[in-house]
Amino acid sequence: MAARPDPRRDRTVQRRTPGDPSLDIARFPAVQRLLRSRAFPLGLVVAGQVVMWLVVAAGFLGAAVPGRNFATVFTWYFWFAVFLLLTVTVGRGWCLVCPFGGQAQWLQRLSFTGRGRRSLTLGWTWPARWGRWGLIVSAGLFILVTWAEEFFRAAAPGDPVFTAYFALFMIALALATFLLFERRTFCRYLCPLSAVVGVAGATGVVAGFRARNPDRCLTCATKACVRDAQDGHGCPWYVWPASAESNLLCGLCAECFKRCPYDNVGLFVQPPLTSVVEPSHRRLDAAWAVALLLGLAVFQQVNALSAYRRLDAWLNRTLHFPGYPNPLDYVGIICLVAAVAGGGVWLTMRALRREGPPAEGGSFAQWFTPLMYGLSPLMASDILARQLPKLWGHVLSVLPAAANPFALHRGLWGASASPLWHLRLVAPGAVVPTQLVVVGAGLAASLYATARIVRGELDGMTDRPRLVHAVSTAAILGVGAAIALLYLAMRGTP
């Protein structure tokens, strides 16, 4: 064996990320009280539950008027855009509210607050060889769900019943996974939203719960934060506060904060983009998830073009497929974008990596992964910008829809006649400029992040760092420009 440190004494090999105390918001007494309370995150999950079941009820029982029914108005005009906004600004904030995981976890733990150690689950472990690709599975399911949404016209123009089925599908998938597998296996490896929240959330300012002093953790004999014990549960996301170094997988549930016997866990904030630029444990599946989700975002732009419409119609006729979108072109476009991203990186690597043994110049994964992380802000901004026409046009109708969720003839306070139905937040002519602003912001973030990533991680694998820098900058500018052009061509189509 090669010389290695004595594992019992020398733990310097272990990566540690001491939290900057000034960024620890749990040091404020009010925040600390909130996080200690069992009402957190219970209250948020309950709120999520109320809305989710209202969506299901409205979808099934309400009038099938997509523009008026709460299920469709809330889900597609409001929720998805706000969900994305929350993600890019905060990180995994959504997972705190998430009614799917929240409710399934109540059942799995047979407890609302997470106290006690009874559990209702077979406690299977997610197979290791799938775990490595968890975010791709998640992104794949997201792509599948989006296809169904397009196929059934759930979002545009909108279908309340499909929307209710969509919620039920998520509920059932979550319940089944929680009852079969341990902890939040669903959230970490399966949930269709998880990859989006994870990779788009890397720009967010909440770093998550981390150890205040990781050295304390090394000698901690309890590891209470990660262990299931008789009086509670360890981290349901399989994160150890002492080694967490990005916000990718912290679900913000505060379980570790409550359980650490040494008060050694804090809730840290970070400058935007930190989790894009700084992680040293980058995940290949996260990188591919970025590429695939970028493909999805591009598809949702391309689908507004008449050239695409013609191609789709032709394919459907030829293959006797009932309607838009044809799975072949849908998957084809997404995979094409991902393949272009992968191929581009591969060519760059072949041309520019340092000659010599492969360890010197790095592997494909070592080039691809950080570069895709760098691309993630642009990808996130693209998905978000795509939601803006609906958001600007209809977001205010959420209020009358909430007052009259079933779209009855009159509704509370005369909701059905409310002027809010027709009030827009942004004039139609201003929609495209706002989209361009969002994409521009994403582009700037990607350029900045990629420049730092290249300097920190790729410089050592090439003899021509300037060229790598120039190529990556040009590639990102190119992607940004293409996205912007597509928005101009779409002219604000919702």
Place this chain on the structure above:
Amino acid sequence: MSHRAGFDVPQTRRPRVHVDAERCAGCGECVDRCPTAALWLDATGVVAADPALCVGCRQCERTCPFRAIRVEGPLLVEPRMAPAPLRPVRLMDDREAEEGIESFGAAVREALRCLHCPDPTCVLGCPAHNDIPGFIAAICELDLDHARSILASSSVMPEVCSRTCDAFALCEGACSLALAGGEAVSIRLLERFVTDHTAAPPLPVRSTRAKRLSVAVVGSGPAGLAAAGELMSRGAHVVVFEREPRPLGALRWAIPAFVLPDEVADLSLERLLEAGLELRTGIAVRGGDIPALLSIHDAVILAHGATVPGAATVSGANLGGVETAERFLARAKVALATNRPLEDVRAGARVLVVGGGGTAMDVARSVRRLGGEAVVADPRDERTAASGREKLRAALAEGVRVRYETDVVRLTGERGVVAQAWLARRRRLGVPRPAPEAVDHVVLVTGAFVDPEPARGLLATLPVPLESLPDAADWRWVTSGLMAGHTAAARGRDAERILERAALPVGAGVWAAGDALAGPGTVVAAMAQGRRAGEGVLAAMPVRTDPTGLRVLTTGKEFVAAVDED
């Protein structure tokens, strides 16, 4: 560190370690517990394994909070030594039945099987928390005296425990090798080997912190003696009150000499007497006496055991030729010791023992030595029977027959003397059909209860019910991975809860330990609780309640000397 020989095992038959790098959080719990240092954290903070060092003990798998590490393949340890040989039963022979390990070489060979786990679960399984890897390492180093002194630091009677413990359910049940599906180290026999081949060290004197403390202990069983030992090792003066003319509690009157010879049981008492213990036999302490005791002593420890036999519920129990196990065992012990056969249990007598567990085995084995035929009717099934693996093995080897899932419905007799027992085998479906069986003598195992008298007027009723004890979160259990459904853990943790309770007073100035505190249990648990009660007294350092402020000295000269000093 390791005493283990290098393993020359073909690569294909080696254990393989799989680390789920995606899931491993780098917490190092497995690294800390791997006994062969086969694991370390690599530069990325994820666990890596050296398969050449892994012995397949699966401690890593057991302790990983995220199930990120998995081990496949065989457990690389030498086979366990054969069970200790048993001396064949001879009529009226009460010599110790089980023989110890026959040679130093065999003991060392067995000791070398121990992995010296950094987080030894066997220690959790042992109610006394003996430093098992420590004393086994001393055997490996051929230093038996050191091994003995390690044992002495946590146990006042290792020579007793190593004969009476059902180790299979205690330390050996919690040994990593057993938890990994293999055969545990023969911890009990190694402990016995050490005590058989070394002179007991004098009672260790750890400090004189408590030299002004005087404590009265009620009962001279293992709990009382252990409490005395703990207190005396800190300089306290201890008076033990014993109701019977002869001390040692159940060790004397219940456990047969062929399990625990009297001269072995006496050793610990002798050690304590040498160190200045004051023993008053023939004095029964009653509830009303506690205030008086507390005016003379700073604290009282109740260790009066569970000595009240339960009532026989089977119909016909009042017939002649039917008696309780306690009575029979006491008679049989005297009969075997004095070589005077019992009138009613002679050679060829058909004796039915009603009830299971270790006591039933002791009765049946005594019957065999008295020359009778012994049948045990145990209502439990074979898997859940509480006889203890070693006791059962010995009983079967000695010709005892055991009928599981069998109830004795009634006893009938002729002219007032029992003649038939109606036995019914439990059935999953249908009504059990009792059938008569001819018997000459019947011994009923009725269980034992705590005499409420000495504890009368105290805060807590004895024994304290287990349900009433807090389910203390003890992280040693959780982090060892033992909690994950191992039966050894459930037993051990209950024992631990009682231990914690033993440190707390049951009334002002009064502590309790052993069977009196927890109901009928085991020697080692009673001993451990006695020790913990002693620690509780030492921690509280109570002061006697004598209203006159005078110290009424009724005690031995050490105590007088201690008082003279102030």
